[in-house]
Amino acid sequence: MKKVLHRPSLYMTARNAILDAIEEGEIAQNDRLPSEEALAEMFSVSRATIRNALQSMENDGLINKRHGSEATVNRVCLGLNMRIDEAKGFSDLIAASGHTPGEIYKTLERKAFDSKVAKKLQLKKDSEGIVLTKLLSGDGNPVVFLREYYPDTTLHKVPDLEDFPPDIYELSDLYFAKAISYTVREISAVRESESLLKAMKLKSGTGFIKMEEIHYSDDNNPIAYNETYIRDSIMKLQVVCRRM
Amino acid sequence: MKKVLHRPSLYMTARNAILDAIEEGEIAQNDRLPSEEALAEMFSVSRATIRNALQSMENDGLINKRHGSEATVNRVCLGLNMRIDEAKGFSDLIAASGHTPGEIYKTLERKAFDSKVAKKLQLKKDSEGIVLTKLLSGDGNPVVFLREYYPDTTLHKVPDLEDFPPDIYELSDLYFAKAISYTVREISAVRESESLLKAMKLKSGTGFIKMEEIHYSDDNNPIAYNETYIRDSIMKLQVVCRRM
DNA sequence: AAGTGGTCTAGACCACGTT
DNA sequence: ACGTGGTCTAGACCACTTG
Numbered sequence: 194m195k196k197v198l199h200r201p202s203l204y205m206t207a208r209n210a211i212l213d214a215i216e217e218g219e220i221a222q223n224d225r226l227p228s229e230e231a232l233a234e235m236f237s238v239s240r241a242t243i244r245n246a247l248q249s250m251e252n253d254g255l256i257n258k259r260h261g262s263e264a265t266v267n268r269v270c271l272g273l274n275m276r277i278d279e280a281k282g283f284s285d286l287i288a289a290s291g292h293t294p295g296e297i298y299k300t301l302e303r304k305a306f307d308s309k310v311a312k313k314l315q316l317k318k319d320s321e322g323i324v325l326t327k328l329l330s331g332d333g334n335p336v337v338f339l340r341e342y343y344p345d346t347t348l349h350k351v352p353d354l355e356d357f358p359p360d361i362y363e364l365s366d367l368y369f370a371k372a373i374s375y376t377v378r379e380i381s382a383v384r385e386s387e388s389l390l391k392a393m394k395l396k397s398g399t400g401f402i403k404m405e406e407i408h409y410s411d412d413n414n415p416i417a418y419n420e421t422y423i424r425d426s427i428m429k430l431q432v433v434c435r436r437m
Numbered sequence: 438m439k440k441v442l443h444r445p446s447l448y449m450t451a452r453n454a455i456l457d458a459i460e461e462g463e464i465a466q467n468d469r470l471p472s473e474e475a476l477a478e479m480f481s482v483s484r485a486t487i488r489n490a491l492q493s494m495e496n497d498g499l500i501n502k503r504h505g506s507e508a509t510v511n512r513v514c515l516g517l518n519m520r521i522d523e524a525k526g527f528s529d530l531i532a533a534s535g536h537t538p539g540e541i542y543k544t545l546e547r548k549a550f551d552s553k554v555a556k557k558l559q560l561k562k563d564s565e566g567i568v569l570t571k572l573l574s575g576d577g578n579p580v581v582f583l584r585e586y587y588p589d590t591t592l593h594k595v596p597d598l599e600d601f602p603p604d605i606y607e608l609s610d611l612y613f614a615k616a617i618s619y620t621v622r623e624i625s626a627v628r629e630s631e632s633l634l635k636a637m638k639l640k641s642g643t644g645f646i647k648m649e650e651i652h653y654s655d656d657n658n659p660i661a662y663n664e665t666y667i668r669d670s671i672m673k674l675q676v677v678c679r680r681m
Numbered sequence: 682a683a684g685t686g687g688t689c690t691a692g693a694c695c696a697c698g699t700t
Numbered sequence: 701a702c703g704t705g706g707t708c709t710a711g712a713c714c715a716c717t718t719g
């Protein structure tokens with residue numbers, strides 16, 4: 194995977210500067226940003242460039258825009274730390290929610306996928322691949338159990354177990370033939386089972402959230418599949434949806 | 438709430454025309470759209486306007502864009518019908534997933550909110566408001582149980598029970614002092630309980646998804662709160678997350 | 682090398698909110 | 701009435717993908 198150093202675009206530079214200024218309290222009076230024209234002058238760029246910056250910030254839930262009046266800082270969304278509509282791995286989510294992430298165990302094996310997994314990945318039955326199993330902890334306690342399926346065609350190189358990055362998106366940048374473009378997550382509830390409790394090294398549990406993830410390349414082909422089990426007593430999953 | 442008829446913008450017109458053409462198979466050869474320049478010529482608008490249309494389509498997961506190559510139709514996301522990262526009510530979700538939505542019962546009462554609800558809505562304890570309780574069905578079977586809390590300050594007029602629109606976003610447009618701008622949804626898993634099974638008119642259940650929603654106005658004030666219980670055997674909740 | 686999308690500018694007019 | 705963001709144009713150059 195080629196890595197290129199981009200010259201940052203003007204609008205991304207402006208975006209980062211505005212975000213820093215918000216954090217320092219230097220720019221937003223009562224959480225209200227200066228007008229687009231004023232920002233354009235501050236950064237010596239055109240209004241279109243500032244609009245590009247503000248648009249990307251609104252898409253990420255950092256600010257609100259309203260026709261006729263200045264943009265405002267969105268403290269509500271800025272305070273969320275378990276958003277599953279963002280491309281973050283679970284280690285990052287655990288860390289973002291204020292717990293110390295860790296790995297209780299991790300195993301790697303190569304085998305044929307069962308028909309259910311093969312179907313999710315649009316593969317012929319008995320296609321082979323890598324299966325990574327992980328138990329993640331928050332502050333030392335088991336919270337997330339993961340099983341990750343990587344078809345042989347996906348990985349252009351198989352890293353050693355200890356070289357697997359904790360984040361699948363980073364893994365895709367380093368070792369996938371094609372990087373992950375987007376992920377579809379499907380959520381259901383499951384009762385605790387003997388095998389799950391054993392895998393998570395728990396004696397009992399209340400309810401678990403099950404999350405099935407299919408990761409797609411930018412040409413809409415599935416390239417990886419995960420099953421994740423989450424102890425929801427620790428983690429509350431969040432999603433933001435905006436109108437329009 | 439004032440209702441104005443907007444002249445549709447050129448980019449929204451182009452967007453809708455492109456979407457129609459995609460559906461009819463008239464525009465995308467092998468799911469690949471014409472170039473931005475070609476589209477601009479087709480609709481007699483500038484390239485910037487077409488880019489605006491395509492950008493909004495990509496934000497909604499309808500197409501993928503790649504630097505250097507034409508945009509492509511995203512059949513994967515187009516096929517999803519239970520996305521909870523879109524501002525849709527549950528009636529719409531049930532309908533979108535191919536079941537016939539219905540209401541098994543619906544009650545309305547006015548009372549003081551308990552401290553948990555008051556806190557979510559940033560209200561003083563014992564603040565009063567309207568509580569709407571609903572049991573929704575898919576193909577006649579109970580699937581979603583809802584309890585919706587509307588503070589007195591939110592509703593500028595309280596509709597009769599039978600006049601409540603099925604969709605909370607529509608309700609907000611018609612009867613809220615300020616419309617809903619965005620919603621934060623928090624997901625957890627719950628075991629079945631006596632009271633929940635009774636409310637849902639079920640004898641037994643497997644697991645339930647609990648979704649707590651706080652609806653915010655565009656000035657980031659919470660204006661409504663819902664608790665929703667979902668029989669996940671019927672409905673799989675979906676979220677799409679894109680990188681960058 | 683050619684074609685395509687990404688970024689950027691300067692200027693214009695309109696629609697909305699506030700006063 | 702005024703200031704603000706929303707839409708739109710025409711033109712330019714750069715970065716990426718493709719043949």
